[in-house]
Amino acid sequence: MSCSLFHLAEAEDDRVFEMSDYQGPVARWCSGCGDHSVLTSVQRILTDSQAKPESTVFVSGIGCSSRFPHYLTTYGFHGIHGRALTLATGVKLSRPELDVWVVMGDGDCVSIGAGHWIHAVRYNVDMVALMLDNNIYGLTKKQTSPTTPQGYKSNTQPYGSYLPAMNPLEATLGVTNASFVAQTAEWLPAHLFATLKAAHEHRGFAWVRILQRCPHFTADMYGDVVKDPSRVEMLVHDDGITVPALDKIIEHRVTHDPKDIHRARELAEESEQIRLGLFYRDESRPRYEQTRSLPHHTADEKMAIMQQEFDRYAV
Amino acid sequence: MSCSLFHLAEAEDDRVFEMSDYQGPVARWCSGCGDHSVLTSVQRILTDSQAKPESTVFVSGIGCSSRFPHYLTTYGFHGIHGRALTLATGVKLSRPELDVWVVMGDGDCVSIGAGHWIHAVRYNVDMVALMLDNNIYGLTKKQTSPTTPQGYKSNTQPYGSYLPAMNPLEATLGVTNASFVAQTAEWLPAHLFATLKAAHEHRGFAWVRILQRCPHFTADMYGDVVKDPSRVEMLVHDDGITVPALDKIIEHRVTHDPKDIHRARELAEESEQIRLGLFYRDESRPRYEQTRSLPHHTADEKMAIMQQEFDRYAV
Amino acid sequence: MAIKLDTVGSAEDAGQGRVAPRILETRDHSVEIVSDSGEGAQKCGQIFGSVSAKMGNGVWTVEIIPAEVEPPPRSLAGASGIRIRLGDRPVTNWGDETDLVVAFNEQVLLGRHRLNSLKQGATIVLENMWASHPDEAVRNQWQAAMEELTEAGYHIIGVPMEDLCLTVVDNARKGKNMFALGLLCWIFDRDVDKAKEQIEHAFRKKSQAVVDKNHELLDLGYEWASQNLGFRVQVPTMEAERDMVVMNGNEAIALGAVAAGMELAAMYPITPATSVSHHLGEIFERFGGVLHQAEDEIAAAGVAIGASYAGRCAFTITSGPGLALKTEFLGLAVMTEIPLVLVDVQRGGPSTGLPTKVEQSDLLAAMFGQPGDAPKIILAPATIEECFHSMITARRLAEIFRTVVVVLSDANLATGVAPFHRPELLPEWQGGPPDQSAVPNDGRPYDWDERTGLSDRFIPGRPGGMHTVTGLAHDERSKVAYDSAINERSSAMRSRKLAAFSSTLLPPPVYGDPEGDLLVVGWGSTKGAIEEAVDRVREEGLNVSSLHLTFLSPLPPGLKEIFSRFRKVMTVEINYSDKPGEPFVNEQNRRRGQLSFVLRGTTLVDVDCWTRVLGEPLRPSAIVKAIKENLPEGTAGEES
Amino acid sequence: MAIKLDTVGSAEDAGQGRVAPRILETRDHSVEIVSDSGEGAQKCGQIFGSVSAKMGNGVWTVEIIPAEVEPPPRSLAGASGIRIRLGDRPVTNWGDETDLVVAFNEQVLLGRHRLNSLKQGATIVLENMWASHPDEAVRNQWQAAMEELTEAGYHIIGVPMEDLCLTVVDNARKGKNMFALGLLCWIFDRDVDKAKEQIEHAFRKKSQAVVDKNHELLDLGYEWASQNLGFRVQVPTMEAERDMVVMNGNEAIALGAVAAGMELAAMYPITPATSVSHHLGEIFERFGGVLHQAEDEIAAAGVAIGASYAGRCAFTITSGPGLALKTEFLGLAVMTEIPLVLVDVQRGGPSTGLPTKVEQSDLLAAMFGQPGDAPKIILAPATIEECFHSMITARRLAEIFRTVVVVLSDANLATGVAPFHRPELLPEWQGGPPDQSAVPNDGRPYDWDERTGLSDRFIPGRPGGMHTVTGLAHDERSKVAYDSAINERSSAMRSRKLAAFSSTLLPPPVYGDPEGDLLVVGWGSTKGAIEEAVDRVREEGLNVSSLHLTFLSPLPPGLKEIFSRFRKVMTVEINYSDKPGEPFVNEQNRRRGQLSFVLRGTTLVDVDCWTRVLGEPLRPSAIVKAIKENLPEGTAGEES
């Protein structure tokens, strides 16, 4: 009974999906907002992988970036602020055959959502988790986020942010059972695409921080970096994320084996250049949903087991 | 007006406090519970530092360990599960002259409290935060905690814990602005004392994980280690925590400069021996409450400023 | 003052030449076994209860749980134990005071006495080793306790349990409980073979040697009692009509969840709800179910909602503080119309409150906790049997009405153990796999039926049904509503579901006459105690009836009409209310019992309330007293 | 169909030989300026409002905020703008529809039309560059919009704003707003110098060149209007009696917090509450205050409670979803009796709901959100001025009664701007430093006064007062209560405080006659609109009065008595209720407006309700209609 379901979902399918098949209504982000670029990249990946729209679920929190699912034609769950990872865990745990993506803002993921973030990394449930990091609260209009640079002025800290920005890469790499940690930037579409693709192919919890421009509130934040490729350093390795298109543009490169967690943590530290690439990947980490792969019984089989249970309580 | 207060609190005081001055009602933990030992150690430190009971505040969450404040004669705030650090932050932020300690269980600090833990490390508010880690939920009777070893049976995961235990040292060391990270064990009172003393002297957020026995539910967990000192390795350094009393007993020792964050992270990883000592200390990290040290005005002065404010809105 | 103790077990009383024991015949008898934590009083009582149930007595068992995991030994507040109430009819509640106590030390006994748990003149079987304990402090404690207890008029029988047990085992602390069981078996004439079977079951994970030793201790206690005790108790038994099972309310919820076809339970440990997950932890995976212990209660709610969104039947279990943390997520589930069952095993509040004690004070929070209008279905099982069935009902309602169903159990049901008819399990309760059929063209994810507010769900996997659910105000297509008038309509659609559901409910049956002087209205676990109280006062000739509500939101129809047939209506609840006559309290500012407030607002009938928050289940005798004090003036039989 | 447009600005109309403009005299006029986001319509309106207030008009300004940060240009749902209502008396609400609109494109205008924001026959001053836009799609949109708008009967005046502005600046998008301001200054005969002063203030952080350009644009608009427009509007002004200030409700709360001597504000950003913290962020530190943006709302509550425990006066600010997250901590504050002020700027619910829109639907959640009994004080400011004063009241009550005080503001007050009397600030509002005196021997941290439940706090630092506060049930010494009967008593003590407080309140004054056919009861920001509606129907001869409640918990005394003097009582609220006559809805299962439910339960009076959740403030005209439809049968003047 319940088994047939999975066959259904796996049934042969001769549909061919174009990119337009994943495009929903016009995205209502500000013009120039980096979220547009991420959306396009994700739509390309869906096309590339011929993802079935009905078997793909995008879960998000609340924020500009969390409007993401509305602009796709897959299933979507626009949840509540900070809790996207919990919803996504529920989806994937109960329907492992679905392809689950999570889209969060920086406030969403590492401020109000910090506890779930740490634990989702630990659970290592197979999904892609994108943190669209514009270093600010966009939707609520320019408040400091944990990743806001120290001294940067916002509406809640108008004399400048008090603390050094949290480095979410380092923190993620500190969590036991982390299995995929990468950083990319939306203004480098080739790198973005390659990173998302690697994340999507990863079996486990793939956490990607995407540096994202918010021209509306922090136009000054990444302006220089975007113009000046020498401000970026790429992590390169045969086992890493390779982006030939950028080989000529980005001169700073550092070879890094994504299996090396110690080096990954060092590289994750603040540095002169912004480092992009795959910091860490380990597909051998236990995945929570694997440890929970459970028998499928028919209702009648369950009835029989249940009678045994009741026998234990019989008077 | 408001300034005189601080003079009051600083006034000369010829009281001399004995350890008994800090001892409240008999602690109602199980016999053999490691919490007793921590309590004693803390009372020794209070005596040593001649802490004024009225200027000392212990804040806790909910759990066996969180009963801590009830067994002292200082001010105490037995809060709610997972939120002790937020309450403590409020106390210290608004009354920097108070000496603030936080006591949490492992569930309290790194499960339900995970978000606050990460952020408290980042805020680096001057206080001592103790995580009494018995690798289990004690008060609610043996459920898996994030630090429960993989495979260990509990009432909620009776076939064994699914995931590798979270290593809270690594995670804490991954948080930007961490300033004091140490690990000790309650069954080594000399080490415990020295560690708590260093934590107490630290200016900033001193986070200490205390390995703690729970004979009631996990009698088997630390039994061997307690009996066999060769299962322990001590971090030693001139700048670290020195415990001469243990020099003869604990043979495994590794020299570690607590300024070295990279090495700290490596040492924090799971290892054959349990590593105790000071992993990291940096007193130069900005403290949130410092960035907020604010003018003290009399009511009349405030009135005057307020009139200026109102002028801005005058019709 | 000299202490008079019935020191049976001394040479004089023992031996052959005994007269036949006095036999007390009674239809209702309560026994407590109290000890320090870790001495196994609970296991003793559980076996005694099971055997009694098997023999045809009505039984209600409730654990006595100290606040700490392992309180200091011999402490007043440290009593760990169990109360078993036996009857010649089904027993529905823990009753009043205890008739017979077996106590392993005098301090825990004293604690029970001071909590008014023991009946005047109760018989107490007490370990008497403490009287001659080497530690003088202990001897003094004993002496003082004896004075207080004797003064109180109990009939105390000292027994050298430890010494006797040491003839069989080395560690008497671990054996006394089986000795006590033997003793009780003799007193109540229980079938020793049945008791031995239960011991085997209880120690099934231990070696045969352990089982044997326990059997031996049982025999010892039985034997000793038969030789030394001068009384026995006889509670007539019933013929069991059909198969019975015996369990506590949390076990019933766990089994109910499985029987209801639930597929995922997400929780975070919290007393007194946690043991539901202990039971599920043991059995759920056999059925293919996932028990997820989340990092906190918020995450537990999120995981359950995520699973339910994905078409699996999911629920979350918690108690007060956890309910508080789930507040925001419940609003999301209501808004997105994702079915969700939430079980709240209520405890004493507010805040951390009384974690192990019963209270019924989460009704208003469940009903009104969410900012904004978040209509939910709320139901409360009244018995352990209903704990089981409420899960099946809750699942169905959650799915049909696409909303949150809150099941309000409480600590009384959670730890109470009683036999009930073995339910006939129906395979259709299981439900099928998530609907994965293609959505017809132009289907809308909230295709609200204008009359009922109902609509079909588009579960991920259904081709053509793709849409994004959102907690923002949205229209039938789940599109964010920029035209905010849609908010009025979608709010109405969500609310309409409750009106539609209420139209399917019947007026609840009145217990007792359909009209009279006083109607006592209750909800949840107090049903047994209220109806027992009503029986008692009706026997005294008072025109009192009761009404028990299973559905709290929406309320069933006909209440106003039922109320109109009584001169006075009053709720009896275990939650807080201001008492009339207290300083500054008047009819206008009085803060009332939770159900009474809801009933007043709904029916405009002057529903009074009698409530207590004493951290224990209501006693029928206390309700009797409350009824008599609250009879409207001029009531016939008032002075009877 | 041909479009008829008053294309002033064309050669024919301009020039010397103009006749004097028509002058419309009116006591009440509403103006909207709408544009794409980023075009500065709000700044234009704010300056216009300030100047009008300074000149002696009653003013109410409210922002029109799109849901996205920067919606696509020229989109129906993207209108960003402002409405200014002017009157010859103090204006207390946003009124009904708009009389005059200045629109920068026809799409946002169309959006406003479709939301029924514009009065039949309203005058519209519209940028007409779109009519000849190079993009055909734009021209077609324009064409279609004109048809719809003309059909609707508006009086549309096309103006080539962009072209005109380009004569002064390079980027006309950034200049139009000042042109529009000039235009409005001419129409309403505003003092241009005052407007220029305001421009200087608004651009104080910019260069003098910027200020000059803006002055120039203002002059250009003024000049152009004087040459081209055929009408002016005259709203008589009042003599200002004393100093006035003008601000929105969130600014008033921020200033109120400072005036109340608050020392710490902990929050997490959430619309529409956040701007309170923006204002505090700017000014709080000057007063020595700490604004703490926490990692989430739970932490914000914890930090505020921690600070308050430590003797500093602290508060937290949030809106619905944040209130939900604070549920558990509020229970702790009530249980430990730590004073805490919580400001909830209500928005549309449930769940994420309508974040920028007004609703009054957190009343029940504030009152009953906590599991267990958690009595709190709840008050709701009704005006912007009351937003200011409510902070001072809230602080005092929180500290005197050692409890949580919830201040329920809403999005209407938050963004509404109106002048009010400049408050006289009192130094005693500031409070002193934390009490650090030694506690007398044997002092108890909860030394409850038996009558009032009040007790003194032992703040850390006080020698001899050391104790541990706890959310567990506890006794006077703050010791964990093992004797659970203490729970009944301590619950009573916490509840008693509300009864004691309510005894200090006076019955609220009735607006209108003290008796009559219908009493309209309201709370919060609807006061102005309700009283305006009552004025209108009273002028028509109806016997209708209104009653506005500031305190919702506890309720003030005397309500039942007041209600009894009216034939019908009905609340008017911006929250959800089932409407009579809807399918399956009947008197018994109808889900009612939040205040109405509370009043029914409290007074047993059949308090009806008329509620709407349209995501906008109530319009007086809608209330007038509701009143007429809800008059009890046989009402005198019913058919007038």
Ligand SMILES: Cc1ncc(C[n+]2csc(CCOP(=O)(O)OP(=O)(O)O)c2C)c(N)n1
């Ligand atoms: C519980 C709750 N708290 C606060 C908010 C208000 N809120 C909405 S989005 C947001 C933060 C947005 O910042 P971020 O997560 O970085 O996303 P961005 O908008 O920058 O993409 C906040 C605080 C909310 N909706 N719910």
Ligand SMILES: Cc1ncc(C[n+]2csc(CCOP(=O)(O)OP(=O)(O)O)c2C)c(N)n1
């Ligand atoms: C919000 C909330 N959730 C759950 C609980 C129940 N609870 C009390 S203590 C505890 C965990 C105890 O474990 P830990 O924090 O490790 O402390 P320990 O008892 O082991 O010292 C839990 C889950 C609670 N009191 N409040």
Ligand code: SF4
């Ligand atoms: S405010 Fe910033 S993050 Fe939000 S849509 Fe605009 S540019 Fe993007």
Ligand code: SF4
């Ligand atoms: S249960 Fe464990 S942690 Fe709790 S008091 Fe007992 S030994 Fe200590």
Ligand SMILES: [Mg+2]
């Ligand atoms: Mg952001």
Ligand SMILES: [Mg+2]
């Ligand atoms: Mg623990």
